[in-house]
Amino acid sequence: MFIPRSTRRAMRQRLPHPNRVWREIVGLAVTSNEYPLALKTRVLMDLNLGDHEDLLGLADDLSRTVYGDPAEHYRMHQLSALIRKYPSLDLPGVQDPEEKARKVFASAEWRSKWTNRKFRTVRRLNSGVEASCIHIMKTWINYVLRNRKDVDQDGPAPTPDLQAIFEKCDFTSGASLGVHGNATNILRKLMQAEEGWTVSPEAFSLAAEAVWNNFHITEYLLSNQDGKPVCLDAREFIDRFKKSVALVCHNKIAFVPKTALVHRTIAAEPTLLTYLQKGIDLELRSALERVGLDLSEQEPNQHLAWQGSFPDEADPYCTIDLSSASDTLATEVVAELLPPEWFELLDKCRSKYFLMPDGTSGRYEKFTSMGNGFCFPLQTLIFSSICHAAYAELGLPSDFRVYGDDIIVRKSVFVRVVALLRFFGFVPNVRKTFCEGPFRESCGADWHSGLDVRPIFLDKRLETLESYFGFHNQSLRRGGKVADYFASIREWLYQAVPEPVRFVCDFDPQVPNGARTGETIDGAFWVPKDVVMASPLCWYNRQTWSWGYLALGAKPSVDVEGEATASNHAYGHATLMAALRGSPSGSTFTLRYTPRYEIVRKNDGGKQFPRAVPVKEQWWHEKREAPVTRWPWPFVGPRRIEAVVVT
DSSP states (O other), X not given: OBOOHHHHHHHTSOOOOHHHXXXXXXXXXXXXXXXXXXXXXXXXXXXXXXOHHHHXXXXXHHHHOOOSSHHHHHHHHHHHXXXXXXXXXXXXXXXXXXXXXXXXXXXXXXXXXXXXXXXXXXXXXXXXXXXXXXXXXXXXXXXXXXXXXXXXXTSSOOOOOHHHHHHHOOOOSSOBBTXXXXXXXXXXXXXXXXXXXXXXGGGHHHHHHHHHTOHHHHHHHHOOSSXXXXXXXXXXXXXXXXXXXXXXXXXXXXXXXXXXXXXXXXXXXXXXXXXXHHHHHHHXXXXXXXXXXXXXXXXXXXHHHHHHTOTTOSSOEEEEXXXXXGXXXXXXXXXXXXXXXXXXXXXHTSOOEEEOTTSOEEXXXXXXXXXXTTHHHHHHHHHHHXXXXXXXXXXXOOOOEEETTEEEEEHHHHHHHHXXXXXXXOEEOTTTOBOSSSEEEETTEEEETTEEOOOOOOOSOOOSHHHHHHHHHHHHHHOHHHHHHTHHHHHHHHHHSOGGGOOEEEOOTTXXXXXXXXXXXXXXXXXXXXXXXXXXXXXXETTTTEEEEEEEEEEOOBOHHHHHHSOHHHHHHHHHHHHHHOOSSSOSSBXXXXXXXXXXXXXXTSOBOOOOOOHHHHHHHHHTTOOOOOOSSTTOOSSXXXXXXXX
């Protein structure tokens, strides 16, 4: 794409430092909206003095409070979200968020350890205060895990359908042990066989069976790189599979930004464990969907939370959220509740040990870590059994909803459900658990008296053009009180971008969830029509009767290094597997989280204009009496125009 030199020079100008942008946004938010004078003074003083610890403490207090008026509730929580969620502040006076994440991890392990001890005692004594409840939970789990043909609920415990699981196994797009960073595509996963696919010793035989059921990977292992037909010999496959596997007993812990106060703990699982966990995940999701718990949609949870926010309901819905839910799912709890063969399968397909970034290691007390492929449906299964038992004990029809650790139950069973959750070692998050009052929160939806009060989170550093465009347009997409709240902030962001790259496109507030042009949220500033007409980066196309404009267009970054180092043998098989999966981009093997932004020319119909003919090519066209494409903006002269790529 060819652009004028003034725009190219502007791309080399530095945007304000991200921390300065954050301070400006917080200051404008508190001064341009109806906040109490004392709160306004405290925030501005903390910003000027650099007392970030007090500022984060204030934001923490604001987020814990439920206000009586929906408008006031939104304002207070919006200010809190702008302060608390901004990652990697690197500001003095703020506790190291990674160190705090380590403490949270250790606390969860300690809690799981004592939960394991309790349930070993319960199993040894074969009794307990919740014995009848545990029986109801087991019955529910058996009912969920049975096949459709198994209608006899008094029959033997259900067993996993290994063949169905193997058919659903697949490599994921996320990081794994040995394949991490941005290059985690199918090519990199397949190429790891040359050094050794990582897998735990317990899951070796299961991984071999799962790979044997995938013809494309089997062909890759058995082929001789000479193009001859492959002989599917089981003994030869096992011999080559052994040479392509590296046995490990751990996963690798990492810490990623969550808020300005604390990081999130995740773990990279061995590659072939993620392959198996994908199949188990899909099988558990299918079983849950048969009983009405569809994990592919969050709208049912959001709708029930909206219903529960009306204060005049006789028995309203209550929302429950858990702190570190995956980190407090103790191993003995899973062993107690799941059918024996299901527990044996899941136990083989998980990592039992962890490796910290500093090299220290240990054995997990929890059953699954954040990063385990079947953690989410397993949580849903266990929490739904707790809700079912609570409803059954009180003789009420089950109308609960569970999505991971987002739980919604009636107020009449709320106390009993919370008591059972604590008995099994879980800790309700008081910040996101609501039984009284007009506020409910679940699955990314916040409701106050039936009104949407969800704040906009500043959870990405504002250091690139696309981040400026995206944050500016986010509030316009929400409209209403959100758009009014961010009016002065949008104006500041607009002025902070150099004029030659201040890309704009028409925005129609009457069309929900986006600009009338269909422009992406981070391609250009969404502005009124009169601003578009006055912008030197926009033009009117008489042929289409529409306005054209410059914008940023995202393109995936190709994994050039992976393609260069791959042998023709590995590249061909990976290309076939990727083609059968389908790809939203024109490139087969791309990098994660690293899109390339290029300046493109568009019109408000959402269509690309034909590429303008550069000056050096115009002579060639003129010789053949072909029409010459002219530049549509007025400030481009006859000088040579070069390309630029925004990174």
